[in-house]
Amino acid sequence: MQTQPSRSISSPRVVDVLLPVALDHAYSYRVPAGRELQPGDVVSVPLGAREVIGVVWADNPNPDPRLHNRLKDISEKLDLPPLRPELRSLVDWVANYTLAPRGMVLRMTLRMGELGPERVRPGVRLTGPAPRRLTPARRRLLDILADGLLHGKAEAAQEAGCSPSVIDGLVDEGTLTVEPLPRPPAPPPPDPAFAQPDFSPEQRAAADQLRGLAAGGFQVALLDGVTGSGKTEVYFEAVAEVLRRGEQVLILMPEIALTGQFLDRFAARFGVRPLEWHSELTPRTRARNFAAITDGTAPVVVGARSALFLPYARLGLIVVDEEHDQAYKQEDGAHYHARDMAVVRGSIAKIPVVLASATPSVETEVNARKGRYQRVPLPNRFGGQHMPQIEAIDLRQEGPGRGRFIAPRLAEQIGFAIERREQALLFLNRRGYAPLTLCRACGHRFACTICDAWLVDHRFRQRLVCHHCGFSIPRPQSCPHCAAENSLVAVGPGVERLQEEAASLFPQARTMVLSSDLISSIETMRSELNEIAEGRVDIIIGTQLVAKGHNFPRLNLVGVVDADLGLGNGDPRAAERTFQLLNQVIGRAGREQGRGVGFLQTHQPEHPVMKALVACDRAAFYASEIEMRERTGYPPFGRLASLIISAGDRPTAEGFARKLVALAPIDERIKLLGPAEAPLAVIKGRYRFRLLLKAPRNVDLSGYLRHWLAAAPKVSGTLKLEVDVDPQSFL
DNA sequence: AGCGACGTATAC
DNA sequence: TATACGTCGCTA
Secondary structure (H helix, E strand, C coil): CCCCCHHHHCCCCEEEEECCCCCCCCEEEECCCCCCCCCCCEEEEEECCEEEEEEEEEECCCCCHHHCCCCEECCEECCCCCCCHHHHHHHHHHHHHHCCCHHHHHHHHCCCCCCCCCCCCEEEEECCCCCCCCCHHHHHHHHHHCCCCCEEHHHHHHHHCCCHHHHHHHHHCCCEEEEECCCCCCCCCCCCCCCCCCCCHHHHHHHHHHHHHHCCCCCEEEEEECCCCCHHHHHHHHHHHHHHCCCEEEEECCCHHHHHHHHHHHHHHHCCCCEEECCCCCHHHHHHHHHHHHHCCCCEEEECHHHHHCCCCCEEEEEEECCCCHHHEECCCCCEEHHHHHHHHHHHHCCCEEEEECCCCHHHHHHHHCCCCEEEEECCCHHHCCCCEEEEEEHHHHCCCCCCCCCHHHHHHHHHHHHCCCEEEEECCCCCCECEEEECCCCCECECCCCCCECEEECCCCEEECCCCCCEEECCCECCCCCCECCEEEECCCHHHHHHHHHHHCCCCCEEEECHHHCCCHHHHHHHHHHHHCCCCCEEEECHHHHCCCCCCCEEEEEECCCCCCCCCCCCCHHHHHHHHHHHHHCCCCCCCCCCEEEEEECCCCCHHHHHHHHCCHHHHHHHHHHHHHHHCCCCCCEEEEEEEEECCHHHHHHHHHHHHHHCCCCCCCEEECCCCCCCEEECCEEEEEEEEEECCCCCHHHHHHHHHHHCCCCCCCCEEEEEEEHHHCC
16 A cells, blocks of 8 residues: 555644634634635634634644644535635725724625525415315305416415415315425516616716726726716616626615615616615525625625625626715624725725715715716706705794794795695604703703603603603603693704694695604505605605605705704714705705705804805815814824723723823824823713724724733723724725 | 623522 | 523633
8 A cells, every 4th residue: 555645644734714703813723634625615613512604714834733632623615605805805904994803894794694495385276176165265266276377375365365275175175286386587687778778968978987987997986966967877877887797786775765766766777676685684585695696696786784795706896875874884893884895895806986975975075086086977957957946044033933943934935835736845853842841830851861861742652752762751741840730841843843833834734744753664654655745745844754765746845944953063074964964855855846945944054054055065065074174183084993991980990091091102193082082981880981093094003902902901800991983984 | 793601689 | 599680701
């Protein structure tokens, strides 16, 4: 006998496997003899008492000697395409950037669901003699099955208006037989030539520009189109271009609620609906869709932010629709902003990225101004329509009377709209009847016992509700503090109170409130939207809910009841958010008839948000926001990380925070604030200090933190350190 | 992330 | 004294 090859005599091959758990480092496993494994292969390995799925990250020729006797074997290699090198780089990059354990980022790419056996649906066919006893239900059923063809069991029962047990009875008697239904044929792929769009010259130019970008290579385009300019149809041309090349397209959407009509528009252009990916898929659909994504049989995927990290077979384009939307921020588990990580994925995979918005985020606007992103403008509404004309109503000069919230000028315009048989929308981003209830006798204010926020009066539900934590009490009849009767007054407006006022101003008008807490189900919502679309409502009173989707064809007037709401708090993004929200709400007006009007009730008509909206001057608004950021040091680019130190007593926490600051490595690019600048908070009896770190995007913040914390004194049991990042300010 | 170990508050 | 729940540390 020949001697064995040296390979089998020497120690077995060892690979590092990244596991989808909260671990930053890959674990080493032995490769069973005779098995070939490459980096990227998806494997199953033992971890503690269980089996987990992981990904071979790298070969490990010299594993840690301390592990030699503890190494376990890889159990099996799964029958899945290996993770491509660019996706593995993305996982490493994102983990490092977001300060999240690499395993948690990997977890987002392996959301494959349960790949159980495919369910076979039962079919039923008429094969035997008629039954002895013929009931009406059986007769209807036999009429339907008279053709002798195979029918779906559930469908046949439904068509006959009987329960499936009627079929079971006939099967027992030998009249019918059950056969498995053949699997429905896979839907045809989206057809780039299904319907050619009818573009204006402007849209055609934008589409051509995007098609050029889609030709390949990493580049970011900002499709900068006002509401109603047909952005979606324009970027569909880039999608078509990539489909013709046989590559996959990912279209990210801020939330799933929007996708219903989006899917229809997609089908109108490409003949079929695209594949969906979001958190509410059933496990089986998830598994099916995951397989179609990994093997490339799904050419187009429309998904929420979690769709970004999936292992596409050959991704050729990423579109981020409504790129400014806050829903792209993920704030639990790994903290990231999907729009920015989409740009990163595009850059690593060398594919183009399209960001679309009518009101781009300041970050994206700055990138476009600096030429890092290519701007593709679409400045006019489709079909020669005009943007709504916007006027401010200065509440200091022409406000409504005490306890009223609709200014006379706005009320007058609503009256005209109703006379013209058009609709009006009153927008107020505040649920319930009134944000505050107080006792006229003793001044008692109703606040939440848990979080100190005011309790919001909900007359419809007859409760006072905390909008922070959900705590609620029945609406009291008398003051619990001084026992006075009939002394409680509602302060400030909510949508329910606004409806009351609208009804008293226009007794003949039909009003409807659209507010998330008054909508029990998607069906209710749909039927209410139908009522509006059919013109059975004159005045719509709505919260944030009305800002998105759904066209109201007869809506030509939008009144923003409190345009200043949301500008008050200390949020550095308040102005930007308000601008985006109000732009979107007012954009609801005049979409069909092209003569919309918007009114902004405000106490500060000189505020940049109001001026920009009234003058339709976005550029001036961005200039003021960029200037504000430079002045305050709130970065348009870079990360805001915080190191949270908490302890049971104040001296321990503060002492440790000061020690840490003294030990911080010196890097002029990283600004460290605190603990004096970031005051202490007491949460659940623990004292918390937040040290803020501002770092430009190109600094290795994670390496900096590693060095820093390695130098810090060992944290004892009562002290806790957490690292947190603000994903909104990435890139 | 799971999972067991341990500790403390709480029920019986 | 038994049990529930919270927090910590480990997984190769």
